[in-house]
Amino acid sequence: xxxxxxxxxxxxxxxxxxxxxxxxxxxxxxxxxxxxxxxxxxxxxxxxxxxxxxxxxxxxxxxxxxxxxxxxxxxxxxxxxxxxxxxxxxxxxxxxxxxxxxxxxxxxxxxxxxxxxxxxxxxxxxxxxxxxxxxxxxxxxxxxxxxxxxxxxxxxxxxxxxxxxxxxxxxxxxxxxxxxxxxxxxxxxxxxxxxxxxxxxxxxxxxxxxxxxxxxxxxxxxxxxxxxxxxxxxxxxxxxxxxxxxxxxxxxxxxxxxxxxxxxxxxxxxxxxxxxxxxxxxxxxxxxxxxxxxxxxxxxxxxxxxxxxxxxxxxxxxxxxxxxxxxxxxxxxxxxxxxxxxxxxxxxxxxxxxxxxxxxxxxxxxxxxxxxxxxxxxxxxxxxxxxxxxxxxxxxxxxxxxxxxxxxxxxxxxxxxxxxxxxxxxxxxxxxxxxxxxxxxxxxxxxxxxxxxxxxxxxxxxxxxxxxxxxxxxxxxxxxxxxxxxxxxxxxxxxxxxxxxxxxxxxxxxxxxxxxxxxxxxxxxxxxxxxxxxxxxxxxxxxxxxxxxxxxxxxxxxxxxxxxxxxxxxxxxx
RNA sequence: UGCCUGGUGGUGUAACGGUAGCACGAGUGACUCUGAAUCACUUAGUCCAGGUUCAAAUCCUGGCCGGGCAACCA
Numbered sequence: 001x002x003x004x005x006x007x008x009x010x011x012x013x014x015x016x017x018x019x020x021x022x023x024x025x026x027x028x029x030x031x032x033x034x035x036x037x038x039x040x041x042x043x044x045x046x047x048x049x050x051x052x053x054x055x056x057x058x059x060x061x062x063x064x065x066x067x068x069x070x071x072x073x074x075x076x077x078x079x080x081x082x083x084x085x086x087x088x089x090x091x092x093x094x095x096x097x098x099x100x101x102x103x104x105x106x107x108x109x110x111x112x113x114x115x116x117x118x119x120x121x122x123x124x125x126x127x128x129x130x131x132x133x134x135x136x137x138x139x140x141x142x143x144x145x146x147x148x149x150x151x152x153x154x155x156x157x158x159x160x161x162x163x164x165x166x167x168x169x170x171x172x173x174x175x176x177x178x179x180x181x182x183x184x185x186x187x188x189x190x191x192x193x194x195x196x197x198x199x200x201x202x203x204x205x206x207x208x209x210x211x212x213x214x215x216x217x218x219x220x221x222x223x224x225x226x227x228x229x230x231x232x233x234x235x236x237x238x239x240x241x242x243x244x245x246x247x248x249x250x251x252x253x254x255x256x257x258x259x260x261x262x263x264x265x266x267x268x269x270x271x272x273x274x275x276x277x278x279x280x281x282x283x284x285x286x287x288x289x290x291x292x293x294x295x296x297x298x299x300x301x302x303x304x305x306x307x308x309x310x311x312x313x314x315x316x317x318x319x320x321x322x323x324x325x326x327x328x329x330x331x332x333x334x335x336x337x338x339x340x341x342x343x344x345x346x347x348x349x350x351x352x353x354x355x356x357x358x359x360x361x362x363x364x365x366x367x368x369x370x371x372x373x374x375x376x377x378x379x380x381x382x383x384x385x386x387x388x389x390x391x392x393x394x395x396x397x398x399x400x401x402x403x404x405x406x407x408x409x410x411x412x413x414x415x416x417x418x419x420x421x422x423x424x425x426x427x428x429x430x431x432x433x434x435x436x437x438x439x440x441x442x443x444x445x446x447x448x449x450x451x452x453x454x455x456x457x458x459x460x461x462x463x464x465x466x467x468x469x470x471x472x473x474x475x476x477x478x479x480x481x482x483x484x485x486x487x488x489x490x491x492x493x494x495x496x497x498x499x500x501x502x503x504x505x506x507x508x509x510x511x512x513x514x515x516x517x518x519x520x521x522x523x524x525x526x527x528x529x530x531x532x533x534x535x536x537x538x539x540x541x542x543x544x545x546x547x548x549x550x551x552x553x554x555x556x557x558x559x560x561x562x563x564x565x566x567x568x569x570x571x572x573x574x
Numbered sequence: 575u576g577c578c579u580g581g582u583g584g585u586g587u588a589a590c591g592g593u594a595g596c597a598c599g600a601g602u603g604a605c606u607c608u609g610a611a612u613c614a615c616u617u618a619g620u621c622c623a624g625g626u627u628c629a630a631a632u633c634c635u636g637g638c639c640g641g642g643c644a645a646c647c648a
Contacts, residue, residue, distance in 0.1 A: 243641075244643075337585080469608075
């Protein structure tokens with residue numbers, strides 16, 4: 001039964017839950033062999049130089065999820081070894097996003113917490129003859145590194161004495177030199193087939209203000225020198241990162257071995273790719289700077305703050321991360337999976353309300369003048385405990401323009417002249433005629449209602465093909481509604497011809513603003529971030545940033561599945 | 575080019591020498607006061623060629639194709 005997670009069900013029988021991913025298999029093997037005394041310690045190590053996105057969520061769910069599953073611990077550690085790129089703004093937003101996703105770290109650390117220890121270890125390396133100060137320019141060093149087929153050449157400074165190296169390194173720390181004057185390098189092997197092992201740089205001089213250590217330091221460790229040791233200090237048993245760090249593992253292991261400290265081990269998995277969007281920090285930044293999106297939290301962005309604003313829930317994101325799995329294969333997940341995860345969550349939890357996005361006036365000609373009927377409407381058919389509310393029915397309503405056709409095709413079930421439909425929770429109405437404007441557009445449909453059908457059913461039990469949403473014109477509240485579509489119009493935005501900017505793949509219709517839609521009055525006191533299903537339209541979330549009580553703004557988080565639209569599309573395409 | 579790494583239905587992910595399974599998608603139908611949800615059924619896959627074996631997605635050899643590394647970034 002290897003590879004299958006067995007969970008006891010209530011009746012005591014065992015049922016296969018889900019197969020183990022390769023990291024879980026490694027952990028279980030380690031536990032079997034007692035490798036780390038049954039201990040599991042992971043960490044999520046972002047660099048505080050930008051906002052977290054859905055790809056980070058995968059890593060967060062993995063690292064924190066593993067700790068949770070195996071009774072271990074997971075730290076949040078900021079990899080802040082490059083002061084010129086990092087900022088507290090990001091430290092704060094990252095913590096907020098991790099918490100929002102639903103995880104609590106055991107330890108909160110910064111690589112900069114360990115600068116002194118890291119420095120001491122560097123001196124030890126020098127003393128052991130394993131590191132030296134190189135005083136060449138970056139260009140010279142790059143030139144000497146060689147290529148895949150040619151070995152590198154040694155620096156003229158490679159054989160400095162230990163004493164001289166130590167002296168120089170201490171003076172580097174003391175601030176005696178300008179940026180770029182010297183660098184500390186590991187003394188490994190200039191002919192190594194792994195370029196990373198050709199005397200990698202360990203420390204560089206940077207007279208820069210660090211967001212945490214201030215001006216205390218003017219030399220900063222490189223990622224490759226710092227990361228493994230930080231893991232080691234925190235006794236991390238399983239250091240999980242993405243595939244592009246694969247070749248770095250050699251150096252990671254070299255440092256820990258030469259220093260003789262706790263042997264954390266690095267495991268790599270494939271990073272998340274999603275269709276119809278971009279994930280790299282550089283591209284995301286490009287969008288923000290160019291103004292193609294309104295900011296990092298634009299609801300079209302795959303950032304966690306963007307998704308949150310869009311209306312995504314932590315539950316949906318976690319379910320998504322669980323569903324996509326963890327492997328070493330470079331895969332691309334279909335955006336539909338993400339959307340499906342949201343629908344799946346919101347279907348069970350979101351209150352149903354009625355809203356009309358593109359209004360068409362419907363007049364009930366036989367409705368008693370001035371009368372208003374407050375009707376019971378179920379809040380969530382998936383959840384009885386959600387109860388019901390009252391919605392006002394009157395003689396002048398709005399229905400969706402899409403729900404009426406003067407000359408309907410055969411498969412159109414909704415309202416058309418002479419046809420009877422149900423107005424959800426309201427009455428059965430029959431279209432008697434239409435009013436057109438000078439251009440011949442239908443601007444009003446006129447109907448009669450069946451007084452005996454209150455609540456939606458007629459005593460004679462006759463059936464109608466369609467049930468439509470509606471609002472009472474007099475009672476409805478205006479609201480701005482923002483509809484979102486894929487950021488890019490092709491599945492892989494990177495798949496463009498040579499020399500063509502990927503931004504040409506941006507979807508010009510990724511945002512559609514409906515300045516004035518009509519929503520039912522029960523939404524009057526909706527709180528920012530609250531989520532609703534606008535019946536038959538999709539899931540919507542009250543925008544937490546732009547919405548005001550006097551001007552509500554709803555974001556469409558995701559549409560409902562729409563069999564009718566799909567059928568039409570197929571029809572049109574055929 | 576050198577090294578590392580990977581290749582299972584449309585998309586992901588299992589199977590650890592022994593019945594190629596699961597999910598999403600797609601299709602069909604049932605049900606329905608959301609053309610939603612739900613339920614049922616169907617669809618479709620081991621990169622190629624050899625070899626080992628009673629038996630290969632799995633092991634071996636050789637190809638093919640993809641990704642990564644070659645920053646004083648992480």
